[in-house]
Amino acid sequence: MKILVVDDDPDLRDLIGYTLRRDGYFVIEAEDGIAALLVAEVELPDLVLLDVNMPRLDGFEVCRRLRAASATAAIPVVMLTVRGTEEDQVRGLDLGADDYLAKPFSPRTLLARVRALLRRSGSAERPQPLLVGDLLIDAEGQTVRVAGREPVRLTRLEFRLLQLLAANAGSDLPFERLLRHVWGDRISGDRQALKQLVHRLRQKIETHPAAPRYLHSASGVGYRLEPTAARME
Numbered sequence: 001m002k003i004l005v006v007d008d009d010p011d012l013r014d015l016i017g018y019t020l021r022r023d024g025y026f027v028i029e030a031e032d033g034i035a036a037l038l039v040a041e042v043e044l045p046d047l048v049l050l051d052v053n054m055p056r057l058d059g060f061e062v063c064r065r066l067r068a069a070s071a072t073a074a075i076p077v078v079m080l081t082v083r084g085t086e087e088d089q090v091r092g093l094d095l096g097a098d099d100y101l102a103k104p105f106s107p108r109t110l111l112a113r114v115r116a117l118l119r120r121s122g123s124a125e126r127p128q129p130l131l132v133g134d135l136l137i138d139a140e141g142q143t144v145r146v147a148g149r150e151p152v153r154l155t156r157l158e159f160r161l162l163q164l165l166a167a168n169a170g171s172d173l174p175f176e177r178l179l180r181h182v183w184g185d186r187i188s189g190d191r192q193a194l195k196q197l198v199h200r201l202r203q204k205i206e207t208h209p210a211a212p213r214y215l216h217s218a219s220g221v222g223y224r225l226e227p228t229a230a231r232m233e
Contacts, residue, residue: 001118001139002026002167004045006036006062007080008054012103016049019107020114021156024140026163028181033057037065040072043167047118049110050097052081052088060095067096076121078113080105132166133227135205135214139163144205146214152204157182161197162205165215165225172218198223 003025007013010031017027028043030036032054040048048066052059059079066072078099079092089100099117101110129138136145142159143151154162164181165173175191182197198217202209216224 001047002028002043002045003114004028004030004036004040004043004048006030006033006048006054006059007051008032009051015107016110019110021160023111025114026139026167028164033059033062036062040066040075041069044071045075047076047078047114047121049078049080049101049114052079052092060091063092063095063097074121076117078117130166132169132225135162135166135227137162137166146205154201154204157197158201158204161194161201162225165223166227169225169227172221172224174222178222 001024003020005013005016005020005027006029007016008031013029013031017029020027028039028045030039034056036048036050037057050059050062054062059081063077063079066075066077076098077096078101079097080101080103081088081092082103092100098120099113101113129136129140131137134147136151138144138151139159141151141153142156143153144162145151160182161178164178175194179190179194182194198215199209202212202215205214206212214226216226218224
């Protein structure tokens with residue numbers, strides 16, 4: 001289950017992301033309204049948590065545009081705001097928001113709203129293990145099973161990296177997108193840190209990490225996951 005968190009406050013994004021990931025959800029992030037629209041179009045999340053007060057494009061306008069685009073029109077949206085007036089709530093709901101959550105809110109309240117909305121939208125309450133080629137990825141257990149072998153436990157950063165690669169299997173993902181997804185805006189990773197993380201992930205999913213069959217380098221671009229390894233003749 002993929003949830004897009006949109007907020008210009010990196011600390012709050014980190015807190016929301018941590019809460020959702022701990023409950024087994026796959027979290028993607030955007031720091032403003034413009035980025036949110038781009039990410040939503042590419043990632044097609046199962047639910048959007050959308051802040052109202054943001055630079056460049058506020059949450060009301062983002063919600064309106066999500067509803068106007070055929071690819072994102074049916075995605076459930078929860079508006080997040082420090083505003084608590086009835087007028088703002090009505091405006092958000094009139095624009096197509098499915099729920100409204102006023103800041104500050106507790107992690108338990110957030111999770112309860114997310115679960116309820118996913119149930120109403122026909123989605124599973126908890127994410128089921130995802131099978132991508134030879135890889136069985138379990139978000140709740142934070143493990144991966146390769147070609148039917150025993151599940152391997154991953155660290156938080158390793159799992160974030162694998163989730164994004166698996167969600168875009170077969171496509172080259174640029175360094176910048178991988179860095180942003182794994183470390184976010186507040187904690188800046190670099191390409192060397194990403195290279196080390198890829199090395200550790202290969203040690204866990206590859207039979208021969210020096211000659212990888214799943215996690216490939218895309219020269220000058222980034223990395224690519226081929227979920228079904230080429231068979232040896």
